[in-house]
Each structure stands twice: as C-alpha cells, then as structure tokens.
Amino acid sequence: MRRLYTNYVSIYFVTLTAFIGLVLGLAGCSQYSNRSMSKGYHNLTAHYNAYFIAKVKMDEVEKFRFENRKENYNQLLPILLPVDSLEAQPMQAQLDDVIKKASLVAERHQNSKWLDNAYNLIGKVRLYREDFPNAVEVFKYVNTKGTDPDDKHEALILLMQTYTEMGDFPNALNVAEFLRTQPLNTANTKAFYLTKANLHQRKGEYAVAAAILDATFPSLKKGEATARLHLAAGQLYDMANQPAKAADHYQAVLKNRPLYDQAFYANMLLLQSTDPRQAAKANSTFERMLRDRKNEDLKDKIYYTMGLLEARKGQYDRAIALYRISIQETTTNTAQIPYTYLEMGKLYFEKKQQFETARAYYDSALALLPQQSPDFAAIQGRKKTLDDFVKHLTIVRTEDSLQHLAALSPDALEKVLSAAIARQAKEDEAKAELARKVIEKATGQSTSAGMSMPGATNSNLAPDQRWLLYNPNRMAQGKQEFMQRWGNRPLEDNWRRQTKDAPNVIAATSVTSPANNTATTAGGNTANPGLPAELASSFNNGQPSAKARRDAMYASIPFSAEAKNQSNQRLDESLYQLGKIYKFQLNQPKDAVKTFESHAGRFPGSQHRPEVYYLLYLTNEQLGIQTDWRDKLLREFPNTSYARLANKSTRSDQPTTGAEAIATKTYTDIYTLYKSGNYSEALARSENALASFAGTQIEDKLALLRTMLVGHVHGAEKFRQAITEFMRDYPASPLLPYVKELQTTADQTTAKRK
Template identity: 60%
Template sequence: MAGGLLSCSQYSNKPLSKAYHNLTAHYNAYIIARDRLNEAETILFKTRQDNYNQILPIFLPVDSVASQPVKAQLDDAIKKASLIAERHQNSKWLDNAFVIIGKARLQKQQFDDAMEVFKYVNTRGTDGADKHQALIGLMRAYIATGDYSNGLNVADYLRAQPLNKQNTRDYYLTKAYLHQKKGEYAVAAAILDATFPMLKKSENTARLHLIAGQLYDAVNQPAKAAEHFSAVLHTRPTYDQSFYANIYLVQSQGLAKDGKKAAQATHTFNRMLEDRKNADLQDKIYYTMGLVEARRGNIDKAVAYYRKSIQTTTTNTAQIPYTYLELGKLYFEQKKDYVRARMYYDSSLALLPAQTPQYTEVTNRKKLLDEFVEYYSTIRTQDSLQRLAQMNPAALDKFLDDVIAKREQQSRNQAALAQQAANRSGNANNALATTSDLQPNERWYLYNPVRISQGRQEFMQRWGNRPLEDNWRRSTKEAAPALAGDNNPLTGANPANAINPAPAITTNPDPNAGTSGLTTSTKAQKDVLYAQLPLTRDAMEQSRFRMETAYYGLGKLYKFQLNQPADAVSTFEEMLNRFPNSGYKPEAYYLLHLSNEQLGRASGWKEKLLTEFPNSSYARLAGRSAEGAPSANAEIRAQQVYTDIYALYKAGNLTESMVQVQSALTTFAGTHIEDKLALLRVMLIGRVDGADAYRQALAEFVRDYPTSSLVPHVKELQSVADGPTAKRK
C-alpha cells in the first residue's frame, strides 16, 4: 500500500504517477479553472459598454471596476489552477494552470503578479505552445501598463517563433492592439486584415471588422474602411453593430465625390430616420449627417444636424458630449466664433467621461477659450461702464430704473413658473416618490443630462462662469455685465471692431437724484449699481487700465495661441489708438511687426519700434530677426568690444558702459556673445537704475534668451533680488 502511494507522488516521474496526476489535475482543477475564466471573460464581453463615438479598442481595457461583477469567477479560477501547482507538480497541465493564473490576475489589475507568472512559465515551462501563450499574456500586461517598448520586444521575439494556429491568432490580435494603443492605426488595421482568415463568424469578429473599418477611416482609406463595414453585416453582428456599420458605410458614401453616391447616402439616412427600430438612435443618425456635411464643408448644415441630434436625444445621453464637442470644433476652427465655441466646449466637458482619449485636449482648449472670454468680456463690460459713466445724470438714473424694473419683472416671471411647477407637484401628491405624472418619454430634470446641460448654458449666459459657493447671487457680487444692457460681453464678433473710444469724464451724477418714491429695496439696488460705475477719476483710470490690459492679453492670445494674426493686428492697433501712452507699446509694436510679416504685408511697425524704443529688448529681437548669421570677423569684433565695455564697467565708468553696451547689442545681434552683452547690460541697469529696474531686466533676459547657458546664473540672481521683496510681503 505504501509503495502504491509513493508511486503516485507528485514529484515522481514514473508513468503511473504522471498518469494519475495528469488525470486528476485535468478534471479536478484545470477544466474548472479554465471554464471559470472563460465565464468571467464572457460576462465582461457581454456587459461591455462600447462607445461608438471613439475607435473601439481591439481588446476590452483592463478595468478593476468593470471586473468586480466577475471577481468570484476570477478568484475561483485562481484557486482551482493553484491546486495543480500545489498537488500535481509532475502534471502536464502545470504550465496551463500558471497561464490561467496569470490571465486572471491580469483581469484583476494585479499586473506585477501577472507578469511574474508569465515570465515564470516562459523560463521554467516545458511546453513550447504554453510558453508562447505566456509571452502573449506578458505582451497584454505590458500594454495594460503602457510599457509599449517591452511589449514590442516580446512581439519581435515571438515573430520568429513557430506558433500554433491559436497562438498565431492571439499574437496577431495582441500586436494589433499594441499598435492601436500607440496610435499607429494603419499598422494595426493591416495586422487585423491578416487575422480575419483565422476567425469564425461571431459577434466578436463583427466587432473586429467594425474596428478595422474605423482604423482605416482614421487613416483616410475609405475604400478599405467600407469593405470592413460591409463585412460586419455578414459575420453575425448584434443590432447595434449592424446599425453602426450601416451608419459608417453610408457616411463613407456621403463623402464620395460622386454626386449619385452622395444622394444615395442622403436617401439612406432619411430611410433610417423613418425606421421605428431606430427611434432611440435618431440622435446618432443626425450626428453622422452632421459629420458628413462638416467634411463636405457645409458648416451651417452640419450645425443644424448637430442641433437636431441634441434635440432628439432620448435614452442615448452618452452621445451628447460628443455632439457638443463637434459643434465647439466647428465654431472654433471654421467660424472663429470663440465665444460660442467656449459655450459648447463647456457643455461637452461637463458630460465627457474623464477617460476619453481627447479629454485633456478638450480641457486645454476650454481653458484657452475661458481666457479669451475673460479678456473679451472685460473689454465689452468696461467700455459699457465707461459709456454709462458719461451719461447725463438724469438719463443715467432713468436707465438704472429700467434695469431694476427689468430685473424685478424677470424675478416675477421666474416666481410664476416656480409656482406652476409647485402646483403640478402638489397635484401629483408626491412628486419625489413617483413619476406617474411624467410623459412616457419625459425624465425628471436632475436625471436628464440634456436638460442639465441646457440649464447650465442658460445660467452661464445670464450669470457668467461663477464658482460654486454660497450667496453667489448677492448684490455685492460683480454686477457690471448687467449694467451693460445690449452690450452683453457674450455677444458681438470682434471687440476691436465693436468698441469706440469713451468721451471725457463728466461731473459725477447725484446717486439720490430722481429716487423719490422708490422703495428702500429699489434704492439699495440702485446704490449697488451706481457702485459699479467708474464715476470718479480714479475709478475711471482703473477701468481704463483693466481694458488696456485685456486688449494686450487678447492681442497676444490671437497671435500666439489662436494663430489669427489679422485679429491680433486689429486688436493691438485698437489698443494703441485708445491708449497711446500704453506701457505695452514696445511689445505691441514688435508683435504688430511679426503679425504683419506673417500676413505677408508691409508695415512700418519695426521702424517705429527701432526709432521710439531703440534700447528695448524688443528692438533687439526685431534687429536680430532681420540679420543673417554673423561673420567670423563680426564674432571677433564682438568679443573685443565686450572686453572693452567690461573694462569700463570694472573701472566704474557706468554711464559710458551703458551707452556702449546698448549700441553693441544692436550692432552684434545674433553673435555668440550677445547673451553676455545682454547680461552686462542687466548688471549696469542694477547699478544705475535701481532694484526695480534690475528685477525687470533679469526677467527680460530669461524671456529673451531662454536657451542661453547663462540662464541658471540669471535665475540665481533673480532669487537673490526677489528675496527681500518676498520677506517684506
């Protein structure tokens, strides 16, 4: 009896022992573990949420939240597979068990453990096919962690290995996924093409054909994309897959230059809209029609279709942020209406999932548009306030009465609407506990993203982008836009064309004039409105400074971030016209010169800069851009001049040193020693003009010579110069 037990030891290589452990490992552990893992993967696939507004991922992304419903299956698969490692060491199923453990841990986002298991199978495994399977799993783990370099190394190794049919299929799919994650869509699509002959007709194959079509469409190969969209319809797709395949196929036809195909596409879209089975997908159809018109260049038609998409949204609320995003792009890139574009980007960002690939790009553009609207509204608001401040006192008083009356009427209208809503709620007995009074397609406001987004837009149009805080509507908050009347900061096209110079300041009106008969509340409101007006000379100067700064910021925004040199020119010219003594004049001259140069237009701004501000850093920048590469003789002369000026500086002859260094910076612009001359000028400014001018000169050096090897030293000097100031603050 003891001999029989020993012969069945998991460490024995005798035929009887191996046969026993192969049998028990296979039926008592491996099959159960494999089936549990397959069950988990099937559930994850069936419950996936495909976002057809994006290129679908070839593999479902590893997500610990999504894997929670199958945690029991994954844990059971690991437990059963671990029995083979614990009790059946001499079984031929040992490598397979480790592969199952690695795959299950990968689904649970235990990446380090999964990699360790896959590497163990590759180094200690005995079966070549199992080792290849482990390496394919290792590729998946590297992709999941964003380590594409190591993923490619493994792929290059496997490419030279004799893979069986199953591993070849999995290898192709994994490599295609790797290139998709890297943004190499053409390569990913080509690898998928090589994979399809190894796949059977199924929902997953239909999904892969759809992905291949999306990838080819992204690299502007519509013919190949259409082939795969057609193939989806012949590989047992779900209704959603067939619907979107048809949508993409018709979209490709709609973009064709052939007028007959384009007309056929429009007819197909209309037929899809009339199909009752597509009642809850009409928003997607209109959205696709908008995409087609936008690509054709029919911007107004595209906008109309996008708006219809939003209006017809019922259950597919995930579509809304992408529709808003396309509207924002059209207004930003095509119409150049940045105010309206900002509203659509804001609405999109409010509903766009944070894991969306373009989320960061959308966020950055939204910040840019926020900055634009801030400058734009400041100009419009301050201009309106300045105009009001110049009005006849009696006319101004009447105007404010009208503003208050209009506000009170709006409040009464809102109160009436609220009362109607309350009455409807009372008739329903318990509006929060039941929705029986709602229409079949109506949803409670706070459960309807469309209504929420629309309400948010209306709020921002009226009140602006206010922070979430208590008492946001108090009268002490900034009320300037409300005084502007029709000059709403969110209307109009170009502030440089919309604003005219304000007249001279007049005598301050009497805040109490014409207020007899007003209620205390009305008088208090009027006092608050008067407080917003620049009625004193100091207040007017502050208002004008805010406007000047906004013009300056808006001009730079047009020039550098929006790449609209013509708008930059008109904005800077308007700034100089309204503020001829602006402190931003040297930089404005320089940017006007660059903008006109970009437009291919001749202008005299460079000459004005060199004439009026010859010693400014902008004059040196303008002079440097006009010169070619300095000759060897110029470099030698520059070095000699620097030595001479430095000797004067050391001797204490500061005035003469300053004159010569200013001249040398213009004469030897572009030489290797220019930054040393500029730093010597900074030191002279510190000795001659004092601490404030010195700090400004240091900042200009860092701005004008960002690649200079002297920048670290200059930053140290800045720290020393700012130290006492920081302590005083």
C-alpha cells in the same frame, strides 16, 4: 470448515498484497518524480481537478468582461478590451478562485504538464487586476522555466499585452519581434495577431493595425466578436484615410450576425465614410432609419451623422441645425450629447470664428465628455484658450460700456438705468408667474392667494405631474441641463461669474465707445440697451429693490479719476492679452492687428508698448503688409529685447572675427564695472552692447549680465521680468539652466515676502 478458512486466508493475502502494491505505487507518484506513472497521475489529477476549475472560472470572467463591456462608438473601438480593475470588481470572487485553484497545481503537481497553463492563469488574474509588475514576473517565469513551447508562446503574448497596457511600447515591440520568428499554433497565432494589432492601435499606427486585423479575419468565426473587430477595422481604415477599405469592413459587420447596436453604428459609420459609393444613398437611408421604430432611442445619433455630412459639404448652418435636433431628440442615453456639443464647438471655432459661442459649446462638451477620451487634453487646452479669450473680451466690452455711461449726462444716464431696472422687474414678475403656474399644476391647488404647501410631496401624483423638487426624474434632468450649460460649478456666491472680485466685469453691451476701434460690439445686451448685460441681470437673486439696484449700478460706473484709471488699467491689460490670443492661439492675424493698433493708440504709456510694436511688426509681415512699426520700435525703444529681436530678424550678415573680439572685450569691461558695483553705468553699456553685438557668440552672456544688472538697479519685479525675457529670447542657450535657477530663487524670495 478447513476450505472456508483457506479461502479466507487467500482473500486476506490477495487484499493485503493489492493494498501494499497500491501504497508502493502511490509512493512512486511523487510530484518530483519523472516516472511515467507519476507524471500520468499528476497530469490526470491536475487537469481534471484544480486546473479545470480555474479554467472554468477564468472563462466566466472573460465572458463577463465581454458581455458587460461599455462600447463608445463615437471613439475608436479598442481591438482588445482595455483592462480596468474597477470593472472587474463584480468578478473578484471568481478571480480569487482562479488563483486559489491554479496555485494548487503549482503546490501539488510540479511534474504536471498543466503547470505552465496554471501559471498563465495566475498571470492573467494579475493583468486583469492591473497588477502589472507581478503579471510581468509570472509571464517571464513561464517563458524561462516552462517546458511546453505553446504555453511559453501564450505567456509571451500575454506579456506583450501587459506591456501594452502599461504603455511600455518598446518592450512590447521587442516581444512581438521575437514571437514573429516562432512557429505558433493556431490559437496562439490568432491571439498574437490581435495583440499586435492592439499594440499598433495604441501607438496610433492605424494602417498597420488594420492590416494585421485583415490577416486575422480568416481564422475567426462569424459572430458578435468578429462583427466588433470588423467595426474596429473600419474605424482604423477611416483614420488612415482609406475610405474604400473602411466601407468594406462596415459592410462586413452586417454579415457577421452583429448585435443591433453594432449593425446600427456600422450603417452610421458607413454613411459618414468619404467613400463616394455611399453618398448617393445617404438621404434615403436616413429617412428609412428615422421611420424605423427600433431607432426611436437612436435618433440623436442619426441627426448627428446627418449634421456631420452637411458640415463636410460646407453647409455649416444646416449642420448646426441638425446638431440641435440631435440634442433635442436625446432620450435616456445621453452618451451622444458631448460629442454633438463638441462638433458644434468645432464649427463655431474653426469655420465661423465665433469664439464666444464656441467657448459655450466646448464648456458643455467638457462637462459631459469622459476624461479617458483620447482627445480630452487637447479639448481642454482649446477650452482654456477660449476661456481666456472670452474673459478679456468681456472685460474690454464692459469697461468701454461703463466708461461710456460715465460720460453721459445725469439725465441720460438716469433714463438708461431706469429703463434697465423696469425691464428687469418685468422679467422677475414673469419668472414668478411661471413658477406659480408650475406649482399649481404640480400640487393641483391654487397658490394665487399666497398659500404655500410646505411638506407636500405630491406622492399621490404621477411622477411627471409632481412639483419638480419632489420629482427625482425632473431633478436629475435639471441637473443634467445645468451641467450642459454651466459645467461643474461649485456652490458659492457669484457662481456664474468668471471674475468673482469684479462682479460688473462680465457682460457685453450694445453701446461702444467712439474711441474704441476694436471688434467689441458683438454679443450686446439687447434686453437693456445701453447697459452692460450683467448690470441688468446680476440682481435676480433675492430681487432687491429698485433703489438698491440703482445704487449698485451707480457704484460700478467709473465717475472719479481714480476709478477711470483703474478701468483703463484693466482695459490696457485685456486688450494686450486679447491681441496675443488672436495672434498665437486663434491664428487670426487681422483681428490681432486691429486689437494691437487699438492698444497702441489708446495706451501710449503702457508697459506693453514695446512688445505691442514688435508684434504689430511681425503680424503685418505675416499678412504681407509693409509698415513702419519696426522703425518705431527701434526709434522709441532701442534698448529693449524686442528691438534686438527685430534687428536680428533683418540681419543677414554674420559677425566677423573682429566683431567677436570687440564684443568679448566689451563684455569684459562691463563685467568689471559690475564687479566694482557700478551697476547703473554697467546696465547702460550692456543695453548698447546688446544692440551692437546681436548675433555674436557672446550675445547670450551679455543678455545674462544685463539681467543681473536689471535686478540690482530696478529691483525684484523688473529682475523677474528680465529673466522671463532671457528665457524667451534665448531658448537654446547653455546658460538657460542657470537662468531657471535664478527664476526659482526669485519666485521663492517673492513668496516669502508675501
């Protein structure tokens, strides 16, 4: 019994001692302690608890981002996947968990060596959520307070990526320059190269980005990710006009276990390359790929590439035919369509100079092109130019046609209108018959007796046999076709018209006025010769009676002097604008001269006449043709800003000191007249002074004084016009800020009156 008691006491004291030792040991494992035991404990618990879980969740997020990326092979592939907080939405729970678990390391394990890693994970979450300011703060904190050099380097690499995503390239380059001098480990070296290459790619420095990628490839393993980077490197070398290197990288894609899409597009880009080694085998490769059943959904891309090669050879009609086949071969994936439309628009714009057709293709391309495309703004700008061109060209054609109709005898006019109405009625009947056949085919019942089938959804039929309004697939296809042709139009009256308040000013005609010498005969109305096309087609909706159509057509024809005057005003403005578009936007000086000459001959009283003379003088000089337009400008409009510009362009001598003194005295005299309220005399003298003292240091002050006098003598509208002329003629003048203030004040005053 005594022995049992002794053993019990011994066990008790041993247990108590062990417990007390454990308590004392744990008490020494404070997260603020620097003892080896404390740091070892917190390293262990931080790594294999909170940090481990956070890292696993972050790996899941990055795997999701890579596997669910949306590649657009028609554009330059980004080296690093771009940050998009919307695409990260499905992984919000994992991102929240990363922050929660990584924050535990910061809260409970301050002396752990995994603290810097945890902060880097928190910063990456901020980065992926596009919370850039907080991401920058976290990475800077790690760089400042961190203890492990590798973790600090990782933070700086992530900081460089964040700055790049923000578009803050100078700061990103500063970080890159610092990292370039640091001894990086293998993982950080690879990340640094990729991040720096991404930075230069975003800056448009394609050759530099490609060279940095070349230095990265030896450290990468074969696989889908490496194949993707080779594809990006090939595109970069293509952009840098180094086709041989680009071809090498496209071939390297095929050696890195790529996805099928990666291999397919690598082959396409290889064939598009200007490397002469690829040209010989292009045709056989295309034939083989078209026969391959795996490429059934990719035929549109194959025909598109064939079109690119034909366009490069100068075979533009052949290229356009192949582009059309590409569009016809499109299946479920319509991502290729906007780029095909875009290439067709470029050919019609740049090579064939068929601007109306080009405008239609640019319209379709913009309706479907992703707005984040790098060249979206430039395409939008060209589309705006083409819209303006077609608008004014259509006005010129339509007004000329209407005036021609007004000049016809009543019998001849009646014949033209009757023929147009009869033809339109036949077209309406054909459309109604086609609609009836479609309904009969979809419902399986006859509608010839006028029987309708309200409420019939045809749910017992196969989808492709249903009436299209009950078939969601057909509805979606129809919507897409509408967008391709018309763009995103709001649902409103006259939605298909550009000029809503002038329903007849839209289409072309095959009959031109003999007095009109401009190039305005293309695109005529072949269905109803002798009548503007819109007059023949704008009555489809509702199918009005023949009398209603005839009355509407008659109402649009300018029979009276007042109506003809309004028509001429529209012609005057549109011919003037059309000439400027030809000269400045489309770079077609010959068409500009033809249009301006037509304007000068037809509208001798136009307010645009001085500028038209000046532009005719400049454009003919551009073509190397000697004309008398400058002399006519100086003779008929000597006191205009255009006459001064013409004088300045031919004056080679610099004003002397004496001339400067005379100019200054003249300015003082005119200013005295201005202050005394003698505006008319001051304006006349300022006009003469500007012509006499062009090129002097005081010229812009004289021009500003003239602008003020124009406002006093001629009123607000002429004042605003004079301000515009000053800003155009003296863009570098130190007086420009003051003139802009005057313009703002004048605009506000005009707005209040309205």
